[in-house]
Structure formats: structure tokens, C-alpha cells
Amino acid sequence: MIMVITVTGKDRPxxxxSLTEVLYRSQGNLEDASMTILEGEFAMxxxxxxxxxxxxxxxxxxxxKLEKKLNLVIFIKEIKHRVTRGEKHRPGTIPWVVSVLGKDKAGIVYRVSKLLADSGLNITDLNSKIIGRGIKTTYVLILEVDIPRKNIHLISQLKRKFKTIEKKLGLTVAFNPLESSRF
Structure with missing residues (x-):
């Protein structure tokens, strides 16, 4: 049985x-996972x-029991049909990375994701953070995107459109194949 579990609550060591102990003692296996802290809130x-x-x-x-003990909110969803194990990107696609840096302002994620959606592209991963403090504060957005091999011609169009977003919002946008991206 495969399931997706989401967990949120006040962060603490x-x-x-505790979560992985419960899984281990139930003879379960942790496959993919992502966790972060948002404004002091644990999210996994x-x-x-x-x-x-x-x-x-x-x-x-x-x-x-753990939900009550640690004052967490836990949601479990069973997965009825499994995709290929570990497969994140759709077959016939090339993963690309969009990296956005600049001053934080409303609408960055919306404009970038809208451009991608309007181009028929699927976002497979999204991370955003505000780093630094004061005058050196920088907003960072990193997205993984599937580009179908048959639509590879979209890349030059997307790069032009990202240049427009850069100018309008005063951002720096990089768009590269995942294999060549440096983190």
C-alpha cells in the first residue's frame, strides 16, 4: 500500500x-520526502x-497517537495507482530549471507559473525563500519544469518571455536544462 502523508505543526526537534519511527515500527518504507520550516511551522x-x-x-x-502527542495535523491519502517508482518527470520530457532572484514583491510566483502554464508546461518542483536581512534581502524562486521533447522550440520563446518578466519586475531569471544547472 502506497500513501502520501502530509504533516504540519509547530516546529521542534x-x-x-518520531514520524519515521512510527513508519519503521509499522514495517513501512519511506520513499520520497520533502520537509521545510515556514515561519516556525514544520511542514513535511x-x-x-x-x-x-x-x-x-x-x-x-x-x-x-503521535498527532495528539505532538500537536500536529496529519493527513493521509492512499495512492491507488502507482507510477514508475521514483518517476517525477513525464515520459518524453526534458527537465529544466527556472531560477529567479530579486527583491521580494507580490506576483512573482504567479507571473512565472502563469507563463509556464500558458505554455502548457508542468511544474514538478517549486521552492521559494527569502534570504538575507535588511537591504541585502533577496527573494529566491527555483522551479523544475517538464518540457516535452516535441515542444523544444518553446525554449527560445520562454527565454524571451522571461526577459520581459525580468525587466518588468527587476529580477534575474535563469532558465537551463536540469543536467547543466548548478546549485
Whole structure:
């Protein structure tokens, strides 16, 4: 049984340890996971696999106890049909990375994601952060995007459109194949 689990709550040491202990003791396996802290709030989403229904039931019961004990909000969704294990990008696509840097302002994510959506492109990963303090504060947005091989011609169009966003919002936008991106 495959499931997606989301967990939120006030951040403190030991949350990940407690969650993964419950999974381990239920004979489950942690597959993909992502975790961050947003304004002091712990936020995690992970994919877990359990061998059978009884272990799944045990896992759910133990998570309920942990939810109360640590004052967390936990949501579990069963995955009925599995894609290829570990597959994030659609077949026939090339993953590209959009990196945006600049002064924080409303509408950055909207404008970049709208441009991508209007081009029929799927965002497979999004991370944004405000780094630094005071005058040196910088907004950072990093997106992974699937570009179908048959639509590779879109790249030059997207680069031109990103230049327009750069000028309008005073940002720096880089757009490169994932394999060549340097983090």
C-alpha cells in the first residue's frame, strides 16, 4: 500500500524522528520526502509504502497517537495507482530549471507559473525563500519544469518571455536544462 502523508505543526526537534519511527515500527518504507520550516511551522510531505492492510491500519493508529502527542495535523491519502517508482518527470520530457532572484514583491510566483502554464508546461518542483536581512534581502524562486521533447522550440520563446518578466519586475531569471544547472 502506497500513501502520501502530509504533516504540519509547530516546529521542534524530534518530529521527523518520531514520524519515521512510527513508519519503521509499522514495517513501512519511506520513499520520497520533502520537509521545510515556514515561519516556525514544520511542514513535511512524504510517500510511504506498507506491505499489507494490517500494517497500514497499525501505522494509521500510531500516527493518530503521535498527532495528539505532538500537536500536529496529519493527513493521509492512499495512492491507488502507482507510477514508475521514483518517476517525477513525464515520459518524453526534458527537465529544466527556472531560477529567479530579486527583491521580494507580490506576483512573482504567479507571473512565472502563469507563463509556464500558458505554455502548457508542468511544474514538478517549486521552492521559494527569502534570504538575507535588511537591504541585502533577496527573494529566491527555483522551479523544475517538464518540457516535452516535441515542444523544444518553446525554449527560445520562454527565454524571451522571461526577459520581459525580468525587466518588468527587476529580477534575474535563469532558465537551463536540469543536467547543466548548478546549485
Amino acid at each position: 524530534g518530529i521527523i524522528s 510531505i512524504f510517500l510511504a509504502e506498507l506491505k499489507n492492510r494490517s500494517l497500514h491500519t497499525k501505522f494509521r493508529q500510531e500516527l493518530k
